[in-house]
Amino acid sequence: MDSRRPAPPPPSGAPGPLTPLPLAGRTAPERADAARNRRRILDAASRIVARHGVRELTVDLVAGEAGIGVGTIYRRFGDRAGLIFALLDEHEHRFQRDFLAGPPPLGPGAEPVARVRAFLHALADRVTAQFELILAAESSAPGARYRSGPYAVHHTHLVTLLTQARPPGADARFLADALLAPLSALLMDHQRKARGMTAQDVKTGLDDLLRWSLG
Amino acid sequence: MDSRRPAPPPPSGAPGPLTPLPLAGRTAPERADAARNRRRILDAASRIVARHGVRELTVDLVAGEAGIGVGTIYRRFGDRAGLIFALLDEHEHRFQRDFLAGPPPLGPGAEPVARVRAFLHALADRVTAQFELILAAESSAPGARYRSGPYAVHHTHLVTLLTQARPPGADARFLADALLAPLSALLMDHQRKARGMTAQDVKTGLDDLLRWSLG
DNA sequence: CTTGTAATCGGAGTGCGCTCCGGTTAGTGT
DNA sequence: ACACTAACCGGAGCGCACTCCGATTACAAG
Structure with missing residues:
Protein backbone atom coordinates (compact mmCIF):
# COMPACT_ATOMS: atom_id res chain seq x y z
CA MET A 1 0.00 0.00 0.00
CA ASP A 2 2.24 2.71 1.27
CA SER A 3 5.54 2.14 -0.39
CA ARG A 4 7.16 5.19 1.03
CA ARG A 5 10.74 5.84 1.75
CA PRO A 6 12.23 4.27 4.86
CA ALA A 7 12.85 7.53 6.66
CA PRO A 8 11.42 10.63 5.04
CA PRO A 9 11.74 12.21 8.38
CA PRO A 10 8.46 13.11 10.09
CA PRO A 11 9.31 16.80 9.86
CA SER A 12 10.70 17.34 13.31
CA GLY A 13 9.70 20.96 13.51
CA ALA A 14 6.10 20.66 12.38
CA PRO A 15 4.74 17.09 12.53
CA GLY A 16 1.78 17.31 10.25
CA PRO A 17 1.21 20.05 7.79
CA LEU A 18 0.35 22.19 10.75
CA THR A 19 0.61 22.15 14.49
CA PRO A 20 -2.89 21.14 15.58
CA LEU A 21 -2.88 22.48 19.08
CA PRO A 22 -0.77 23.94 21.90
CA LEU A 23 1.15 20.73 21.50
CA ALA A 24 2.49 19.54 24.82
CA GLY A 25 6.20 19.49 25.67
CA ARG A 26 8.35 20.20 22.70
CA THR A 27 11.39 17.99 22.78
CA ALA A 28 13.87 19.49 20.37
CA PRO A 29 14.14 23.27 20.33
CA GLU A 30 14.44 24.72 16.86
CA ARG A 31 17.84 25.69 15.69
CA ALA A 32 18.42 29.43 15.37
CA ASP A 33 18.94 29.47 11.61
CA ALA A 34 15.91 27.23 11.11
CA ALA A 35 13.67 29.60 13.06
CA ARG A 36 15.00 32.59 11.20
CA ASN A 37 14.37 30.93 7.87
CA ARG A 38 10.85 29.92 8.86
CA ARG A 39 9.97 33.51 9.54
CA ARG A 40 11.57 34.59 6.29
CA ILE A 41 9.55 32.03 4.36
CA LEU A 42 6.25 32.94 5.99
CA ASP A 43 6.88 36.66 5.56
CA ALA A 44 7.84 36.22 1.93
CA ALA A 45 4.75 34.12 1.28
CA SER A 46 2.47 36.68 2.93
CA ARG A 47 4.06 39.43 0.91
CA ILE A 48 3.56 37.57 -2.35
CA VAL A 49 -0.06 36.76 -1.56
CA ALA A 50 -0.76 40.36 -0.62
CA ARG A 51 0.90 41.63 -3.76
CA HIS A 52 -0.04 39.15 -6.46
CA GLY A 53 -2.70 36.87 -4.99
CA VAL A 54 -2.62 33.22 -4.01
CA ARG A 55 -2.57 32.17 -7.61
CA GLU A 56 1.00 33.41 -7.98
CA LEU A 57 2.23 31.73 -4.82
CA THR A 58 4.70 29.27 -6.33
CA VAL A 59 7.24 27.56 -4.15
CA ASP A 60 10.13 28.71 -6.29
CA LEU A 61 8.96 32.31 -6.05
CA VAL A 62 8.68 32.14 -2.27
CA ALA A 63 12.16 30.65 -2.07
CA GLY A 64 13.55 33.42 -4.25
CA GLU A 65 11.79 36.16 -2.30
CA ALA A 66 12.93 34.67 1.01
CA GLY A 67 16.47 34.20 -0.27
CA ILE A 68 16.67 30.50 0.55
CA GLY A 69 16.41 27.21 -1.33
CA VAL A 70 13.22 25.36 -2.14
CA GLY A 71 14.46 22.33 -0.23
CA THR A 72 14.22 24.31 2.99
CA ILE A 73 10.57 25.11 2.37
CA TYR A 74 9.73 21.46 1.84
CA ARG A 75 11.66 20.51 4.95
CA ARG A 76 9.65 22.87 7.14
CA PHE A 77 6.20 22.66 5.57
CA GLY A 78 6.00 19.34 3.77
CA ASP A 79 4.34 20.62 0.64
CA ARG A 80 2.70 23.70 -0.84
CA ALA A 81 -0.54 22.98 1.00
CA GLY A 82 1.33 22.88 4.29
CA LEU A 83 2.83 26.27 3.56
CA ILE A 84 -0.59 27.76 2.90
CA PHE A 85 -2.06 26.18 6.04
CA ALA A 86 0.80 27.72 8.00
CA LEU A 87 -0.29 31.09 6.62
CA LEU A 88 -3.71 30.43 8.17
CA MET B 1 0.10 38.98 -30.98
CA ASP B 2 -2.96 37.76 -32.76
CA SER B 3 -3.40 34.48 -31.01
CA ARG B 4 -7.10 34.32 -31.73
CA ARG B 5 -8.78 31.71 -29.68
CA PRO B 6 -12.09 31.37 -31.50
CA ALA B 7 -13.20 28.38 -29.50
CA PRO B 8 -11.56 27.27 -26.24
CA PRO B 9 -13.32 24.44 -27.65
CA PRO B 10 -16.27 22.82 -25.98
CA PRO B 11 -14.97 19.42 -27.07
CA SER B 12 -17.46 18.66 -29.76
CA GLY B 13 -17.47 14.93 -29.25
CA ALA B 14 -17.65 14.82 -25.50
CA PRO B 15 -18.54 18.10 -23.80
CA GLY B 16 -17.09 18.45 -20.38
CA PRO B 17 -15.18 15.58 -18.90
CA LEU B 18 -17.84 13.06 -19.68
CA THR B 19 -21.10 12.70 -21.47
CA PRO B 20 -23.67 12.86 -18.68
CA LEU B 21 -26.49 11.15 -20.49
CA PRO B 22 -27.74 9.96 -23.90
CA LEU B 23 -27.06 13.52 -25.01
CA ALA B 24 -29.62 14.68 -27.56
CA GLY B 25 -27.96 14.43 -30.94
CA ARG B 26 -27.38 17.94 -32.15
CA THR B 27 -23.69 17.82 -32.82
CA ALA B 28 -21.98 16.61 -35.95
CA PRO B 29 -21.02 12.94 -36.00
CA GLU B 30 -17.48 12.15 -34.98
CA ARG B 31 -14.93 11.99 -37.72
CA ALA B 32 -13.66 8.52 -38.56
CA ASP B 33 -10.06 9.08 -37.46
CA ALA B 34 -11.19 10.76 -34.27
CA ALA B 35 -13.35 7.79 -33.34
CA ARG B 36 -10.56 5.38 -34.09
CA ASN B 37 -8.12 7.33 -31.95
CA ARG B 38 -10.58 7.55 -29.10
CA ARG B 39 -10.84 3.80 -29.00
CA ARG B 40 -7.08 3.48 -29.20
CA ILE B 41 -6.64 5.86 -26.28
CA LEU B 42 -9.24 4.15 -24.12
CA ASP B 43 -7.86 0.70 -24.91
CA ALA B 44 -4.32 1.78 -24.21
CA ALA B 45 -5.37 3.34 -20.92
CA SER B 46 -7.25 0.21 -19.85
CA ARG B 47 -4.26 -1.91 -20.74
CA ILE B 48 -1.90 0.24 -18.70
CA VAL B 49 -4.21 0.25 -15.69
CA ALA B 50 -4.63 -3.52 -15.87
CA ARG B 51 -0.90 -4.04 -16.18
CA HIS B 52 0.66 -1.45 -13.90
CA GLY B 53 -2.17 0.09 -11.88
CA VAL B 54 -3.74 3.53 -11.95
CA ARG B 55 -0.70 5.05 -10.37
CA GLU B 56 1.29 4.53 -13.56
CA LEU B 57 -1.38 6.01 -15.80
CA THR B 58 0.49 9.05 -17.11
CA VAL B 59 -0.82 10.90 -20.10
CA ASP B 60 2.47 10.59 -21.95
CA LEU B 61 2.51 6.85 -21.42
CA VAL B 62 -1.03 6.47 -22.74
CA ALA B 63 -0.14 8.53 -25.78
CA GLY B 64 2.90 6.39 -26.43
CA GLU B 65 1.02 3.14 -25.97
CA ALA B 66 -1.80 4.37 -28.22
CA GLY B 67 0.64 5.65 -30.82
CA ILE B 68 -0.74 9.19 -30.91
CA GLY B 69 0.21 12.59 -29.49
CA VAL B 70 -0.72 13.91 -26.08
CA GLY B 71 -2.56 16.84 -27.66
CA THR B 72 -5.14 14.42 -29.01
CA ILE B 73 -5.85 13.05 -25.56
CA TYR B 74 -6.43 16.53 -24.17
CA ARG B 75 -8.67 17.40 -27.10
CA ARG B 76 -10.93 14.43 -26.47
CA PHE B 77 -10.92 14.21 -22.68
CA GLY B 78 -10.04 17.65 -21.40
CA ASP B 79 -7.62 16.50 -18.75
CA ARG B 80 -6.31 13.42 -17.00
CA ALA B 81 -9.37 13.26 -14.76
CA GLY B 82 -11.60 13.27 -17.82
CA LEU B 83 -9.70 10.34 -19.25
CA ILE B 84 -10.16 8.34 -16.07
CA PHE B 85 -13.86 9.22 -15.89
CA ALA B 86 -14.19 7.99 -19.46
CA LEU B 87 -12.76 4.67 -18.31
CA LEU B 88 -15.63 4.52 -15.82
C1' DC C 1 39.67 26.30 21.06
C1' DT C 2 39.16 21.97 18.53
C1' DT C 3 36.79 18.36 16.91
C1' DG C 4 32.67 15.46 16.03
C1' DT C 5 28.22 15.04 14.15
C1' DA C 6 23.70 15.66 13.26
C1' DA C 7 20.58 18.94 11.68
C1' DT C 8 20.11 22.14 8.14
C1' DC C 9 20.69 24.33 3.74
C1' DG C 10 20.36 25.09 -1.35
C1' DG C 11 19.70 24.68 -6.13
C1' DA C 12 20.26 21.73 -10.03
C1' DG C 13 17.57 18.01 -11.53
C1' DT C 14 13.25 15.15 -12.41
C1' DG C 15 8.56 13.92 -13.62
C1' DC C 16 4.36 15.01 -15.28
C1' DG C 17 0.22 17.59 -16.50
C1' DC C 18 -0.90 20.63 -19.90
C1' DT C 19 -0.40 24.16 -23.94
C1' DC C 20 0.78 25.82 -28.48
C1' DC C 21 0.69 25.92 -33.15
C1' DG C 22 2.29 24.44 -37.73
C1' DG C 23 1.23 20.52 -40.57
C1' DT C 24 -2.35 16.98 -42.02
C1' DT C 25 -6.78 15.02 -43.17
C1' DA C 26 -11.81 14.34 -43.67
C1' DG C 27 -15.92 15.91 -45.59
C1' DT C 28 -18.40 19.39 -48.75
C1' DG C 29 -19.57 22.43 -52.44
C1' DT C 30 -18.58 23.16 -57.51
C1' DA D 1 -11.87 15.56 -59.78
C1' DC D 2 -10.53 19.60 -57.41
C1' DA D 3 -10.21 23.17 -54.37
C1' DC D 4 -11.54 24.76 -49.81
C1' DT D 5 -12.22 24.88 -45.04
C1' DA D 6 -12.90 23.28 -40.62
C1' DA D 7 -11.67 19.84 -37.66
C1' DC D 8 -8.00 17.10 -36.19
C1' DC D 9 -3.27 15.54 -35.13
C1' DG D 10 1.27 15.43 -32.78
C1' DG D 11 5.20 16.36 -30.12
C1' DA D 12 8.42 19.91 -28.70
C1' DG D 13 8.21 22.94 -24.99
C1' DC D 14 6.67 25.10 -20.60
C1' DG D 15 5.52 25.75 -15.62
C1' DC D 16 5.63 24.10 -11.38
C1' DA D 17 5.55 20.86 -7.49
C1' DC D 18 8.70 18.08 -5.46
C1' DT D 19 13.38 15.28 -4.70
C1' DC D 20 18.35 14.41 -4.00
C1' DC D 21 22.54 14.80 -2.03
C1' DG D 22 26.94 17.13 -1.27
C1' DA D 23 28.28 21.38 1.22
C1' DT D 24 27.52 24.03 5.33
C1' DT D 25 26.62 25.29 9.95
C1' DA D 26 24.97 25.12 14.87
C1' DC D 27 25.87 23.17 19.01
C1' DA D 28 28.03 20.19 22.48
C1' DA D 29 31.62 17.24 24.30
C1' DG D 30 36.60 16.87 25.25
Missing part, protein backbone atom coordinates in the same frame (compact mmCIF):
# COMPACT_ATOMS: atom_id res chain seq x y z
CA ASP A 89 -2.28 29.29 11.46
CA GLU A 90 -2.78 32.45 13.43
CA HIS A 91 -6.46 32.78 12.58
CA GLU A 92 -6.91 29.07 13.16
CA HIS A 93 -5.56 29.28 16.68
CA ARG A 94 -7.88 32.15 17.50
CA PHE A 95 -10.76 30.11 16.15
CA GLN A 96 -9.76 27.08 18.19
CA ARG A 97 -9.52 29.16 21.35
CA ASP A 98 -13.01 30.49 20.71
CA PHE A 99 -14.74 27.15 20.44
CA LEU A 100 -12.63 25.42 23.08
CA ALA A 101 -12.63 28.07 25.78
CA GLY A 102 -14.59 31.08 24.56
CA PRO A 103 -18.03 32.30 25.56
CA PRO A 104 -21.17 30.29 24.72
CA PRO A 105 -22.80 29.24 22.57
CA LEU A 106 -19.57 28.59 20.68
CA GLY A 107 -17.62 27.81 23.81
CA PRO A 108 -18.48 25.63 26.81
CA GLY A 109 -21.67 26.34 28.73
CA ALA A 110 -24.34 25.91 26.09
CA GLU A 111 -26.25 22.80 25.09
CA PRO A 112 -24.20 20.50 22.87
CA VAL A 113 -26.61 20.81 19.94
CA ALA A 114 -26.48 24.58 20.15
CA ARG A 115 -22.69 24.41 20.24
CA VAL A 116 -22.65 22.21 17.14
CA ARG A 117 -24.77 24.72 15.32
CA ALA A 118 -22.66 27.66 16.49
CA PHE A 119 -19.50 25.81 15.51
CA LEU A 120 -20.70 25.05 11.99
CA HIS A 121 -21.81 28.63 11.50
CA ALA A 122 -18.51 29.99 12.77
CA LEU A 123 -16.60 27.61 10.53
CA ALA A 124 -18.68 28.67 7.54
CA ASP A 125 -17.87 32.29 8.33
CA ARG A 126 -14.20 31.47 8.64
CA VAL A 127 -14.10 29.67 5.30
CA THR A 128 -15.89 32.58 3.71
CA ALA A 129 -13.55 35.13 5.22
CA GLN A 130 -10.39 33.42 3.99
CA PHE A 131 -11.86 31.72 0.99
CA GLU A 132 -9.02 32.27 -1.46
CA LEU A 133 -6.33 30.86 0.79
CA ILE A 134 -8.35 27.89 2.01
CA LEU A 135 -9.44 27.02 -1.49
CA ALA A 136 -5.85 27.17 -2.65
CA ALA A 137 -4.75 24.95 0.22
CA GLU A 138 -7.41 22.34 -0.48
CA SER A 139 -6.67 22.44 -4.18
CA SER A 140 -2.95 22.18 -3.77
CA ALA A 141 -2.73 18.50 -2.85
CA PRO A 142 -5.40 15.81 -3.26
CA GLY A 143 -6.26 14.96 0.35
CA ALA A 144 -4.76 18.09 1.89
CA ARG A 145 -7.86 19.06 3.86
CA TYR A 146 -8.29 15.76 5.65
CA ARG A 147 -4.62 15.42 6.42
CA SER A 148 -4.40 18.91 7.88
CA GLY A 149 -4.15 19.63 11.57
CA PRO A 150 -7.21 21.90 11.65
CA TYR A 151 -9.46 19.21 10.18
CA ALA A 152 -8.41 16.74 12.86
CA VAL A 153 -9.12 19.29 15.58
CA HIS A 154 -12.50 20.24 14.16
CA HIS A 155 -13.44 16.59 13.77
CA THR A 156 -12.45 15.72 17.31
CA HIS A 157 -14.38 18.69 18.66
CA LEU A 158 -17.52 17.68 16.76
CA VAL A 159 -17.23 14.07 17.90
CA THR A 160 -17.10 15.25 21.49
CA LEU A 161 -20.16 17.46 21.13
CA LEU A 162 -22.12 14.86 19.17
CA THR A 163 -21.36 12.17 21.70
CA GLN A 164 -22.72 14.45 24.44
CA ALA A 165 -25.74 15.33 22.37
CA ARG A 166 -26.88 11.95 21.16
CA PRO A 167 -27.69 8.63 22.65
CA PRO A 168 -25.24 5.96 21.57
CA GLY A 169 -25.99 4.04 18.41
CA ALA A 170 -25.09 6.45 15.68
CA ASP A 171 -21.44 6.68 14.71
CA ALA A 172 -20.34 10.13 15.87
CA ARG A 173 -17.14 9.90 13.82
CA PHE A 174 -19.08 9.50 10.61
CA LEU A 175 -21.56 12.22 11.52
CA ALA A 176 -18.74 14.62 12.22
CA ASP A 177 -17.22 13.97 8.80
CA ALA A 178 -20.63 14.31 7.20
CA LEU A 179 -21.24 17.68 8.85
CA LEU A 180 -17.80 18.99 7.94
CA ALA A 181 -17.98 17.78 4.35
CA PRO A 182 -20.30 20.56 3.12
CA LEU A 183 -17.83 23.15 4.44
CA SER A 184 -15.17 22.15 1.96
CA ALA A 185 -14.00 25.24 0.10
CA LEU A 186 -13.88 23.14 -3.05
CA LEU A 187 -17.56 22.26 -2.75
CA MET A 188 -18.61 25.76 -1.74
CA ASP A 189 -16.74 27.11 -4.73
CA HIS A 190 -18.66 24.78 -7.01
CA GLN A 191 -21.98 25.65 -5.37
CA ARG A 192 -21.29 29.31 -5.87
CA LYS A 193 -20.15 29.09 -9.47
CA ALA A 194 -22.51 26.41 -10.75
CA ARG A 195 -25.60 27.06 -8.67
CA GLY A 196 -25.23 30.63 -7.53
CA MET A 197 -25.42 29.64 -3.89
CA THR A 198 -24.07 31.93 -1.17
CA ALA A 199 -22.44 31.26 2.18
CA GLN A 200 -25.77 32.11 3.76
CA ASP A 201 -27.42 29.33 1.77
CA VAL A 202 -24.87 26.92 3.15
CA LYS A 203 -25.51 28.00 6.73
CA THR A 204 -29.26 27.72 6.26
CA GLY A 205 -28.81 24.32 4.67
CA LEU A 206 -26.71 23.12 7.57
CA ASP A 207 -29.45 24.24 9.95
CA ASP A 208 -31.95 22.18 7.96
CA LEU A 209 -29.61 19.23 8.10
CA LEU A 210 -29.25 19.57 11.86
CA ARG A 211 -32.96 19.89 12.45
CA TRP A 212 -33.29 16.90 10.21
CA SER A 213 -30.92 14.57 11.97
CA LEU A 214 -30.63 15.98 15.47
CA GLY A 215 -33.76 18.05 15.88
CA ASP B 89 -18.22 5.49 -18.39
CA GLU B 90 -19.59 2.05 -19.15
CA HIS B 91 -20.23 1.18 -15.51
CA GLU B 92 -21.63 4.65 -14.93
CA HIS B 93 -24.18 4.28 -17.70
CA ARG B 94 -25.31 0.94 -16.30
CA PHE B 95 -25.66 2.57 -12.91
CA GLN B 96 -27.64 5.46 -14.34
CA ARG B 97 -29.97 3.09 -16.16
CA ASP B 98 -30.57 1.24 -12.91
CA PHE B 99 -31.65 4.22 -10.86
CA LEU B 100 -33.47 5.98 -13.69
CA ALA B 101 -35.37 3.07 -15.16
CA GLY B 102 -34.52 -0.10 -13.26
CA PRO B 103 -36.57 -2.07 -10.76
CA PRO B 104 -37.45 -0.62 -7.34
CA PRO B 105 -36.39 0.39 -4.82
CA LEU B 106 -33.52 1.88 -6.82
CA GLY B 107 -35.68 2.62 -9.84
CA PRO B 108 -39.14 4.21 -10.10
CA GLY B 109 -41.99 2.66 -8.21
CA ALA B 110 -40.80 2.89 -4.64
CA GLU B 111 -41.31 5.69 -2.14
CA PRO B 112 -38.92 8.61 -2.73
CA VAL B 113 -37.30 8.15 0.66
CA ALA B 114 -36.64 4.48 0.01
CA ARG B 115 -35.17 5.40 -3.36
CA VAL B 116 -32.84 7.93 -1.77
CA ARG B 117 -31.59 5.29 0.60
CA ALA B 118 -31.20 2.70 -2.14
CA PHE B 119 -29.40 5.22 -4.31
CA LEU B 120 -26.89 6.15 -1.63
CA HIS B 121 -26.22 2.51 -0.86
CA ALA B 122 -25.76 1.67 -4.53
CA LEU B 123 -23.43 4.60 -4.98
CA ALA B 124 -21.40 3.54 -1.96
CA ASP B 125 -21.09 0.07 -3.46
CA ARG B 126 -20.05 1.54 -6.77
CA VAL B 127 -17.36 3.70 -5.22
CA THR B 128 -16.10 0.72 -3.28
CA ALA B 129 -16.03 -1.52 -6.33
CA GLN B 130 -13.97 0.88 -8.43
CA PHE B 131 -12.21 2.63 -5.63
CA GLU B 132 -8.76 2.93 -7.19
CA LEU B 133 -9.98 4.52 -10.40
CA ILE B 134 -12.44 6.88 -8.76
CA LEU B 135 -9.90 7.96 -6.18
CA ALA B 136 -7.39 8.64 -8.93
CA ALA B 137 -9.95 10.64 -10.89
CA GLU B 138 -10.88 12.78 -7.88
CA SER B 139 -7.23 13.27 -6.98
CA SER B 140 -6.16 14.17 -10.48
CA ALA B 141 -7.60 17.68 -10.62
CA PRO B 142 -8.82 19.85 -7.71
CA GLY B 143 -12.54 20.08 -8.40
CA ALA B 144 -12.73 17.12 -10.76
CA ARG B 145 -15.56 15.37 -8.95
CA TYR B 146 -17.95 18.30 -8.92
CA ARG B 147 -17.25 19.20 -12.50
CA SER B 148 -17.79 15.67 -13.74
CA GLY B 149 -20.86 14.56 -15.64
CA PRO B 150 -21.74 11.78 -13.21
CA TYR B 151 -21.84 14.16 -10.24
CA ALA B 152 -24.27 16.45 -12.04
CA VAL B 153 -26.51 13.50 -12.86
CA HIS B 154 -26.41 12.12 -9.34
CA HIS B 155 -27.13 15.54 -7.90
CA THR B 156 -30.06 16.16 -10.20
CA HIS B 157 -31.48 12.75 -9.40
CA LEU B 158 -31.26 13.36 -5.65
CA VAL B 159 -32.83 16.79 -5.96
CA THR B 160 -35.78 15.23 -7.78
CA LEU B 161 -36.26 12.56 -5.13
CA LEU B 162 -35.82 14.94 -2.21
CA THR B 163 -38.29 17.39 -3.68
CA GLN B 164 -40.84 14.61 -3.94
CA ALA B 165 -40.08 13.42 -0.44
CA ARG B 166 -40.16 16.64 1.52
CA PRO B 167 -42.38 19.65 1.75
CA PRO B 168 -40.75 22.80 0.45
CA GLY B 169 -38.68 24.84 2.86
CA ALA B 170 -35.44 22.96 2.93
CA ASP B 171 -33.05 23.58 0.05
CA ALA B 172 -33.00 20.30 -1.85
CA ARG B 173 -29.93 21.36 -3.82
CA PHE B 174 -27.89 21.79 -0.66
CA LEU B 175 -29.21 18.58 0.87
CA ALA B 176 -28.24 16.67 -2.26
CA ASP B 177 -24.70 18.00 -2.08
CA ALA B 178 -24.56 17.21 1.62
CA LEU B 179 -25.67 13.62 1.08
CA LEU B 180 -23.22 13.10 -1.78
CA ALA B 181 -20.30 14.67 0.08
CA PRO B 182 -19.61 11.66 2.35
CA LEU B 183 -19.32 9.45 -0.74
CA SER B 184 -16.22 11.23 -1.95
CA ALA B 185 -13.49 8.66 -2.58
CA LEU B 186 -11.02 11.12 -1.09
CA LEU B 187 -12.94 11.25 2.19
CA MET B 188 -13.60 7.51 2.29
CA ASP B 189 -9.92 6.91 1.73
CA HIS B 190 -9.09 9.09 4.70
CA GLN B 191 -11.72 7.43 6.86
CA ARG B 192 -10.31 4.05 6.03
CA LYS B 193 -6.66 4.92 6.58
CA ALA B 194 -6.98 7.24 9.55
CA ARG B 195 -9.97 5.78 11.35
CA GLY B 196 -10.17 2.21 10.10
CA MET B 197 -13.69 2.73 8.85
CA THR B 198 -15.16 0.44 6.19
CA ALA B 199 -17.62 1.01 3.38
CA GLN B 200 -20.22 -0.66 5.57
CA ASP B 201 -19.65 1.97 8.26
CA VAL B 202 -20.33 4.65 5.67
CA LYS B 203 -23.57 3.02 4.58
CA THR B 204 -24.69 2.60 8.18
CA GLY B 205 -23.79 6.21 8.91
CA LEU B 206 -25.82 7.42 5.95
CA ASP B 207 -28.76 5.39 7.21
CA ASP B 208 -28.46 7.07 10.59
CA LEU B 209 -28.43 10.41 8.87
CA LEU B 210 -31.59 9.54 6.95
CA ARG B 211 -33.45 7.65 9.65
CA TRP B 212 -34.52 10.53 11.84
CA SER B 213 -36.73 12.44 9.55
CA LEU B 214 -37.71 9.57 7.32
CA GLY B 215 -38.32 6.85 9.88
